[in-house]
Amino acid sequence: MIAKGAILSGLNQAFKIQELEWDDPRDDEVGIRVQACGVCHSDWHCTNGDYPMQFPCLTGHEGGGVIESVGQNVTRFKVGDKVVMSWMPSCGHCWSCVNGQGQLCDRGANLLTGVRDDGTYRIHNKKGDKVDQFAFLGAFSEYVVIPEDGCIAIDQDFDLLKIPIVGCRAPTGVGAVINTAKVKPGSTALVIGLGGVGFNVIQGLKVAGARLIIAADIAANKKQWALDWGAHHFIDASKHDVVEEVMKITGFGVDYAFDAIGKGAVQSQCVKATHKGGLSTWIGVAPIDQTQVELNTWNMTLYQQGAIGTCYGGASPFEMVPQLMGMYRSGIIKLDELITKYYKLDQINDAFADMLAGKNICGCLRMY
Ligand SMILES: [Zn+2]
Numbered sequence: 001m002i003a004k005g006a007i008l009s010g011l012n013q014a015f016k017i018q019e020l021e022w023d024d025p026r027d028d029e030v031g032i033r034v035q036a037c038g039v040c041h042s043d044w045h046c047t048n049g050d051y052p053m054q055f056p057c058l059t060g061h062e063g064g065g066v067i068e069s070v071g072q073n074v075t076r077f078k079v080g081d082k083v084v085m086s087w088m089p090s091c092g093h094c095w096s097c098v099n100g101q102g103q104l105c106d107r108g109a110n111l112l113t114g115v116r117d118d119g120t121y122r123i124h125n126k127k128g129d130k131v132d133q134f135a136f137l138g139a140f141s142e143y144v145v146i147p148e149d150g151c152i153a154i155d156q157d158f159d160l161l162k163i164p165i166v167g168c169r170a171p172t173g174v175g176a177v178i179n180t181a182k183v184k185p186g187s188t189a190l191v192i193g194l195g196g197v198g199f200n201v202i203q204g205l206k207v208a209g210a211r212l213i214i215a216a217d218i219a220a221n222k223k224q225w226a227l228d229w230g231a232h233h234f235i236d237a238s239k240h241d242v243v244e245e246v247m248k249i250t251g252f253g254v255d256y257a258f259d260a261i262g263k264g265a266v267q268s269q270c271v272k273a274t275h276k277g278g279l280s281t282w283i284g285v286a287p288i289d290q291t292q293v294e295l296n297t298w299n300m301t302l303y304q305q306g307a308i309g310t311c312y313g314g315a316s317p318f319e320m321v322p323q324l325m326g327m328y329r330s331g332i333i334k335l336d337e338l339i340t341k342y343y344k345l346d347q348i349n350d351a352f353a354d355m356l357a358g359k360n361i362c363g364c365l366r367m368y
């Protein structure tokens with residue numbers, strides 16, 4: 001299959017639309033006509049060296065589409081089914097998977113290249129070069145071939161243009177609150193970083209019954225959105241010290257803090273903003289070369305403060321995505337409103353420029 005995709009050819013280069021050649025699906029793979037794919041910060045990390053990528057590579061990991069072809073051993077899907085893609089195609093039999101932690105599947109070892117277990121590639125460019133397939137997906141493309149285990153079925157009446165954020169940022173943010181931090185009703189919380197994940201942390205805090213939600217970001221234009229989505233306070237982190245402001249509001253810190261950025265300084269701020277017994281949850285993926293975070297370990301022990309990482313919302317996407325789709329149908333969470341602008345595939349560089357300028361909650365590519 002030949003289809004257009006947005007290729008990265010090297011570090012700090014713009015996305016370029018190219019025709020790519022996809023293998024037919026193997027026995028345990030499916031071909032998907034991609035309908036929409038969210039523009040997520042993790043894809044940006046692939047462009048600038050934060051993640052150790054090889055090039056050329058095709059990114060895009062928050063996609064939804066319609067099954068167009070299936071390998072002969074695929075039993076869970078048929079042509080025409082609507083699916084959301086998971087960026088962790090859980091194998092079901094490694095140690096993490098059998099312990100109910102499919103988001104930590106051993107397949108994560110090949111997450112950046114997306115190569116098959118036998119080392120072969122599903123995508124080649126016109127020159128015949130092998131193309132890496134970020135997260136086994138590469139959904140900044142009109143079409144993909146992915147493992148069956150990277151597909152999550154959704155009800156056929158859902159509109160694929162409205163729900164792709166359920167493939168990454170919704171489970172990541174909501175799940176961090178309810179699965180990883182296990183926020184108790186009546187709690188107080190801080191979230192730093194209002195991208196798509198941060199707004200989903202706010203959604204999760206509302207679901208969990210938090211009584212005080214403080215949101216912080218360096219983009220002051222996020223304030224009204226933050227308040228509309230349920231935050232009680234907004235801190236302009238470009239002008240104010242977040243920890244000082246949290247102390248002014250709460251007197252002694254919050255119960256829970258969430259880093260939705262992935263920077264050591266912010267992870268440290270989260271710990272400082274919690275009071276005794278508080279828990280900081282680190283969601284944002286830090287650059288690969290960040291190995292240290294400044295922490296007062298004296299306080300952490302004597303104040304019994306915790307810090308914990310969370311991946312994909314702390315639960316298997318095969319558990320979380322259906323759960324969130326049910327919550328969406330019931331009106332408990334919002335998905336449509338997370339997407340504040342759609343772009344065509346060839347506008348992908350504009351979409352990332354807008355993301356970096358803080359103009360959207362989530363931008364989304366629509367392929368048709
Ligand atoms: Zn596994």
Ligand SMILES: [Zn+2]
Nearest residue numbers: 040042168169
């Ligand atoms: Zn993402």
